[in-house]
Every structure is written in C-alpha cells, then in structure tokens.
Amino acid sequence: MIAVESARRLVAEPVAPGVLAPAQAFDPAAFLDHLTAHGISWTIGERGSGQQ
Numbered sequence: 001m002i003a004v005e006s007a008r009r010l011v012a013e014p015v016a017p018g019v020l021a022p023a024q025a026f027d028p029a030a031f032l033d034h035l036t037a038h039g040i041s042w043t044i045g046e047r048g049s050g051q052q
Helices: 002-012 028-038
Strands: none
Touching: 002 028
C-alpha cells in the first residue's frame, strides 16, 4: 500500500528529480494519514522515551 500511494503521488504531484526519502518527497503527516484508511496507524514518541 505504501509503494502504491507513493507512485500515485508521484504521478499526481511530481517532485524535483533526484534521490529523495519519502519524507522529503511528500508531506509526511498527510502521507501517513492517508494510510490510516488501510489499517496503518502511526504516532510520534518523545526522544529518549526508550522506544527503538
């Protein structure tokens, strides 16, 4: 689902050429929010919270 959404966004909203991380090519929160409709959830934890 992540690869499909990335391809869809590249066609709809072309980005600058070159090698980019997904977070550089797309707005990270909007991209991740779209995936919640497909059962993928996300959160942001505090640094140093012991999560790895």
